Amino acid sequence: xGNGISFQRDETxxxxxxxxxxxxxxxxxxxxNQYDADDxxxxxxxxxxxxxxxxxxxxxxxxxxxxxxxxxxxxxxxTAARRHNxxxxxxxxQPPENRETLDAVLRLPKKYxxxxxxxxxxxxxIDEIAExxxxxxxxxxxxxxxxxxxxxxxxxxxEF
Amino acid sequence: xxxxxxxxxxxTLHADPAxxxxxxxxxxxxxxxxxxxxxxxxPVLALAxxxxxxxxxxxxxxxPAELTPKTLSAVSTESYESIYEKIYALKKxxxxxxxxxxxxxxxxxxxxxxxxVAKTTTTGSVNSGYSETTHQVDGVDEADFVKTxxxxxxxxxxxxxxxVSADNGQLQSSSTVSFDESNNCYANEFYLxxxxxxxxxNEFDEKAETNYSKITVLDLTDPKNPKTIGSCxxxxxxxxxxLIGNTLxxxxxxxxxxxxxxxxxxxxxxxxxxxxxxxxxVRCDTIHFCEESIAEPSYTIVCSYDIDNARLLATQSLLGxxxxxxxxxxxxxxxxxxxxxxxxxxxxxxxxxxxxINYETSQSLPGTLLNQFSIxxxxxxxxxxxxxxxxxxxxxxxQILDSKLQPVGSIGDLAPGETVYSVRxxxxxxxxxxxxxxxPLFTADLSDPKNPKIIGSLKIPGFSNYLFPYQNNKxxxxxxxxxxxxxxxxxxxxxxxxxxxxxxxxxxxxxVLSDCNFSPALYDHRNCLVDxxxxxxxxxxxxxxxxxxxxxxxxxxxxxxxxxxxxxVDCMFLRGLLIGNYFYVISDRNVRAFDxxxxxxxxxxxxx
Numbered sequence: 001x002g003n004g005i006s007f008q009r010d011e012t013x014x015x016x017x018x019x020x021x022x023x024x025x026x027x028x029x030x031x032x033n034q035y036d037a038d039d040x041x042x043x044x045x046x047x048x049x050x051x052x053x054x055x056x057x058x059x060x061x062x063x064x065x066x067x068x069x070x071x072x073x074x075x076x077x078x079t080a081a082r083r084h085n086x087x088x089x090x091x092x093x094q095p096p097e098n099r100e101t102l103d104a105v106l107r108l109p110k111k112y113x114x115x116x117x118x119x120x121x122x123x124x125x126i127d128e129i130a131e132x133x134x135x136x137x138x139x140x141x142x143x144x145x146x147x148x149x150x151x152x153x154x155x156x157x158x159e160f
Numbered sequence: 161x162x163x164x165x166x167x168x169x170x171x172t173l174h175a176d177p178a179x180x181x182x183x184x185x186x187x188x189x190x191x192x193x194x195x196x197x198x199x200x201x202x203p204v205l206a207l208a209x210x211x212x213x214x215x216x217x218x219x220x221x222x223x224p225a226e227l228t229p230k231t232l233s234a235v236s237t238e239s240y241e242s243i244y245e246k247i248y249a250l251k252k253x254x255x256x257x258x259x260x261x262x263x264x265x266x267x268x269x270x271x272x273x274x275x276x277v278a279k280t281t282t283t284g285s286v287n288s289g290y291s292e293t294t295h296q297v298d299g300v301d302e303a304d305f306v307k308t309x310x311x312x313x314x315x316x317x318x319x320x321x322x323x324v325s326a327d328n329g330q331l332q333s334s335s336t337v338s339f340d341e342s343n344n345c346y347a348n349e350f351y352l353x354x355x356x357x358x359x360x361x362n363e364f365d366e367k368a369e370t371n372y373s374k375i376t377v378l379d380l381t382d383p384k385n386p387k388t389i390g391s392c393x394x395x396x397x398x399x400x401x402x403l404i405g406n407t408l409x410x411x412x413x414x415x416x417x418x419x420x421x422x423x424x425x426x427x428x429x430x431x432x433x434x435x436x437x438x439x440x441x442v443r444c445d446t447i448h449f450c451e452e453s454i455a456e457p458s459y460t461i462v463c464s465y466d467i468d469n470a471r472l473l474a475t476q477s478l479l480g481x482x483x484x485x486x487x488x489x490x491x492x493x494x495x496x497x498x499x500x501x502x503x504x505x506x507x508x509x510x511x512x513x514x515x516x517i518n519y520e521t522s523q524s525l526p527g528t529l530l531n532q533f534s535i536x537x538x539x540x541x542x543x544x545x546x547x548x549x550x551x552x553x554x555x556x557x558x559q560i561l562d563s564k565l566q567p568v569g570s571i572g573d574l575a576p577g578e579t580v581y582s583v584r585x586x587x588x589x590x591x592x593x594x595x596x597x598x599x600p601l602f603t604a605d606l607s608d609p610k611n612p613k614i615i616g617s618l619k620i621p622g623f624s625n626y627l628f629p630y631q632n633n634k635x636x637x638x639x640x641x642x643x644x645x646x647x648x649x650x651x652x653x654x655x656x657x658x659x660x661x662x663x664x665x666x667x668x669x670x671x672v673l674s675d676c677n678f679s680p681a682l683y684d685h686r687n688c689l690v691d692x693x694x695x696x697x698x699x700x701x702x703x704x705x706x707x708x709x710x711x712x713x714x715x716x717x718x719x720x721x722x723x724x725x726x727x728x729v730d731c732m733f734l735r736g737l738l739i740g741n742y743f744y745v746i747s748d749r750n751v752r753a754f755d756x757x758x759x760x761x762x763x764x765x766x767x768x
């Protein structure tokens with residue numbers, strides 16, 4: 001038993017450190033502030049630990065973590081406490097410097113932010129995003145299209 | 161290009177390293193084992209929690225005027241049936257999911273108690289030859305997973321007790337005791353006392369679907385061949401324990417399993433205790449609960465054991481959960497959330513006398529406690545530092561109660577908007593740290609319990625998580641440095657405060673550990689090695705890529721780091737120890753010995 005546990009633990013610690021920023025940045029893109037993103041990060045890893053059949057290869061591990069992040073940030077938005085409180089945006093604690101693009105993305109509705117992040121940051125294709133979001137590929141495609149259009153207006157003709 | 165810009169800006173965001181290390185730490189200790197056990201009870205707990213949140217919403221808006229201590233009257237039950245009805249009502253009643261209430265059971269083997277404890281008041285005294293577990297009250301030992309008796313180092317890790325001979329730095333493995341008999345037993349912590357080791361285990365009984373806290377006593381007269389003297393157990397998870405002389409007090413938390421609840425079988429809803437070869441449900445005639453705070457179908461069980469004979473002495477229970485526990489040689493305070501108001505704390509007082517436990521009274525206090533250091537007793541008065549969460553943010557309060565937990569004096573409305581980060585009571589003075597962006601270290605004069613006064617406050621950036629008395633008139637703070645403008649934590653720091661004039665506390669020196677971003681010493685006082693006599697301060701800390709065990713000393717020029725022991729990347733440091741002239745670092749893989757006066761040279765090491 002001893003060896004099994006320590007092996008599993010080392011693996012977990014390494015895995016957490018490797019994917020912390022990936023998870024954190026998706027959570028950030030969803031909830032728009034560092035404190036909630038940190039909370040979600042913890043929740044994601046806890047849920048990951050509880051998963052019954054953790055995937056063995058990296059690509060699936062990453063996908064599972066992102067999937068849990070999406071779920072966590074979704075339930076985060078729907079909790080009663082959230083609906084009764086005013087969300088804290090990062091502008092309070094950290095004045096945005098040189099992050100024009102990111103701020104423009106964060107001003108978009110949540111569904112557009114999510115597909116933009118998954119596509120341009122995580123590098124997933126439309127089909128992969130559709131699978132991750134459990135949505136129709138054409139829905140994702142049109143969301144991505146509209147997101148780009150909105151960004152072109154906001155960022156005055158940025159190129160994709 | 162949008163993609164490049166977005167990536168560049170996104171890459172500047174990083175997860176809070178402290179939060180990350182916390183979760184790594186959390187996941188590494190015992191999780192895999194607990195998962196298995198909780199599976200059945202989790203739906204019940206989840207339901208309970210949901211209801212608690214719903215109820216919480218109805219009760220939340222409280223006007224500040226109501227926030228005063230109120231005494232709760234406890235009654236005892238007459239039969240198991242009445243307990244069953246109470247518990248069953250909790251199951252049916254939608255409003256049940258609050259916490260607390262009181263519940264007492266009497267002695268099982270009262271006669272054994274008196275002589276067993278009387279002769280052993282000396283073991284708790286401080287021995288300068290070797291380190292003891294960092295504890296709150298002198299004479300009251302706290303359990304840990306690494307301890308030493310000066311000759312051997314005992315490490316309880318992964319269900320095994322490793323006994324390593326220290327012998328002036330020449331480490332040698334003596335023997336290993338494994339508790340891995342079945343997968344349902346897990347050793348948490350242990351004590352050493354006069355040639356014996358007392359192991360605290362959590363046990364899961366699959367048939368009854370309940371948890372037990374098990375106490376196993378080992379005879380260490382021959383460290384190469386430890387023998388089991390005996391075992392006892394009580395219902396519920398072990399939440400904390402204390403050793404006074406050779407009497408062990410164990411507090412456990414037992415949740416009634418509704419799936420197996422049967423009216424004609426009291427053992428399905430009344431906690432049981434086992435000692436020697438008998439096991440029985442606790443007696444009902446001494447069961448107490450507070451009608452106004454009865455809430456959750458769970459018990460807090462306090463048992464005392466004579467560890468020389470591995471025998472149960474007395475048992476008492478509270479109906480409800482338990483959070484923070486304070487214990488000195490005469491009294492035990494168990495606190496839990498007030499069911500009617502999650503922003504209040506119910507403190508229940510038990511008197512301890514040579515193994516006997518007596519439930520005294522309960523009191524509801526506004527606010528919540530930080531940890532065991534938030535409570536203290538001095539000259540028949542109990543002192544609490546609490547944080548109240550009101551509609552307008554947080555305020556802090558210092559509350560003084562008499563020996564019957566009746567309010568005597570208080571200071572309210574302290575540091576609005578800030579939260580208590582650490583507390584230390586020292587006789588007539590209380591020192592506590594509140595934090596939002598900078599760290600005021602408050603000094604309160606409690607010499608007149610009816611009229612406590614704040615006599616000083618020192619504002620510095622950052623905060624201390626623990627305060628330790630250090631040498632003469634000094635206070636050592638271990639905590640975090642924070643940005644003065646935003647209040648965001650940056651890295652660890654050590655501060656030394658001069659308290660020779662309590663009204664005018666000054667920070668004599670501080671050292672900022674810019675590469676250490678988190679440490680277990682920030683939430684577990686047992687991780688801090690504070691040896692004021694030898695002027696040594698030790699703790700383990702996380703750095704970006706590894707973990708380090710640092711040893712500091714202090715002189716007129718300030719703090720000096722005299723050792724920084726590092727290990728392989730994913731190895732976790734557990735504790736540091738001093739025995740004689742040698743310093744030992746224990747990690748989850750090995751023990752290493754260093755010569756304190758020989759330039760901290762590594763002398764030997766043992767792997768396990």
